[in-house]
Amino acid sequence: MRNVFLLSAAVILAGCLPDKAATPQTERSLHERVLTLDTHIDIPLTYMTEIDPQFDTALQVDLPKLAAGHLDAGFWIIYTPQGELTEAGYAAGREIAETRYRAITDLVNSYPEKVEMALTAADVRNAVDNGRHAVLIGMENAYPMGENPDVALWARRGVRYIGITHFGHNQFGDSSNANPKRDDGPRHDGLSDLGKRLIRAMNDNGVMVDVSHTGKETMMQAADYSRAPIIASHSGVKAMADTARNLDDEQLLKIKDVGGVAQMVALGAYVKLPTAEQAAARKALDAEFGDRAGWDQAKRDRYGERRAAITAMAPEATVAEFVDHIDHAVKVAGIDHVGIASDFDGGGGIDGWQDASETANVTAELERRGYSEEEIEKIWSGNLLRVMEAAERAGR
Numbered sequence: 001m002r003n004v005f006l007l008s009a010a011v012i013l014a015g016c017l018p019d020k021a022a023t024p025q026t027e028r029s030l031h032e033r034v035l036t037l038d039t040h041i042d043i044p045l046t047y048m049t050e051i052d053p054q055f056d057t058a059l060q061v062d063l064p065k066l067a068a069g070h071l072d073a074g075f076w077i078i079y080t081p082q083g084e085l086t087e088a089g090y091a092a093g094r095e096i097a098e099t100r101y102r103a104i105t106d107l108v109n110s111y112p113e114k115v116e117m118a119l120t121a122a123d124v125r126n127a128v129d130n131g132r133h134a135v136l137i138g139m140e141n142a143y144p145m146g147e148n149p150d151v152a153l154w155a156r157r158g159v160r161y162i163g164i165t166h167f168g169h170n171q172f173g174d175s176s177n178a179n180p181k182r183d184d185g186p187r188h189d190g191l192s193d194l195g196k197r198l199i200r201a202m203n204d205n206g207v208m209v210d211v212s213h214t215g216k217e218t219m220m221q222a223a224d225y226s227r228a229p230i231i232a233s234h235s236g237v238k239a240m241a242d243t244a245r246n247l248d249d250e251q252l253l254k255i256k257d258v259g260g261v262a263q264m265v266a267l268g269a270y271v272k273l274p275t276a277e278q279a280a281a282r283k284a285l286d287a288e289f290g291d292r293a294g295w296d297q298a299k300r301d302r303y304g305e306r307r308a309a310i311t312a313m314a315p316e317a318t319v320a321e322f323v324d325h326i327d328h329a330v331k332v333a334g335i336d337h338v339g340i341a342s343d344f345d346g347g348g349g350i351d352g353w354q355d356a357s358e359t360a361n362v363t364a365e366l367e368r369r370g371y372s373e374e375e376i377e378k379i380w381s382g383n384l385l386r387v388m389e390a391a392e393r394a395g396r
């Protein structure tokens with residue numbers, strides 16, 4: 001990149017070079033030139049009914065912030081908290097999933113000038129070329145699909161990755177974080193038979209298999225069982241922050257071996273370990289609030305406020321510390337197997353990348369560390385889109 005900057009400076013200084021030297025291409029910053037894709041953007045249940053993202057909102061992601069931060073594409077998330085493995089539990093989960101699916105389709109239908117639904121990697125590039133934010137859909141936690149998962153239906157609706165588990169084991173596999181109330185040790189020692197059927201159905205329908213939130217056994221088995229490369233849609237590395245949610249080097253190498261991609265997550269507690277004082281306060285807070293499955297929005301908000309107060313007890317994780325995760329993942333798995341996820345509006349956000357409007361700071365830190373434009377493009381979207389294309393081919 002240094003050469004391009006020198007060239008730009010030379011053009012300005014010389015002032016007499018042919019006009020074509022000053023094409024718009026060279027005037028745009030590196031951040032504006034690369035296609036930026038965030039693989040994890042959460043939405044509240046009140047999205048599009050009580051919250052209108054065309055305005056500057058309290059959310060970390062809305063349409064003005066996407067434009068300000070040149071965030072070109074994102075996986076918008078149908079998240080369902082883990083509930084009981086019963087018909088009633090699945091039905092309640094399905095309601096939540098339907099609500100978020102409606103919100104994402106409403107977003108796309110309401111602001112066609114600003115956002116465009118993308119079903120393929122080619123759609124993503126087209127939408128961005130047309131000046132629109134490409135909306136992809138990811139499902140976080142396959143739980144609401146019950147015991148007869150209709151992956152074809154969700155694939156027709158636009159879902160392009162499905163996370164096998166969330167917090168707590170489910171019918172498909174074991175989570176990285178067992179639910180202390182419900183889970184008495186591992187449930188399946190990895191994937192269940194139903195989990196294997198789920199993966200086969202994802203492969204058949206061109207949907208990427210997401211192993212973020214799964215336990216290591218589940219993740220390693222999923223990597224072997226899937227005929228398409230897997231992704232970790234939003235995870236950090238244990239080498240930098242040793243939490244259950246993060247990936248160890250063996251897992252990073254597995255993702256490399258199968259041609260997949262690990263998307264580093266900008267969630268403070270996964271970027272930098274909390275202090276002992278913060279850890280104790282969080283444990284007490286979680287005990288006080290109980291099982292997430294029963295929370296309404298007001299309770300989620302209250303929890304969020306209390307959680308933020310605990311976060312404020314120590315300096316926040318920074319963009320530099322976040323990029324340390326990227327550096328480590330690149331060192332272990334290689335430049336072709338690492339990407340980026342914010343987890344905005346789902347707990348994500350660090351000092352310097354607090355919302356979508358600050359996205360250029362991540363690119364700036366990558367530039368400072370000496371990554372080339374080609375490498376930054378791979379990290380921001382190229383690797384993920386390559387895996388998405390492989391999943392599309394596997395589905396045919």
Ligand SMILES: [Zn+2]
Pocket residue numbers: 140213234346
């Ligand atoms: Zn998550």
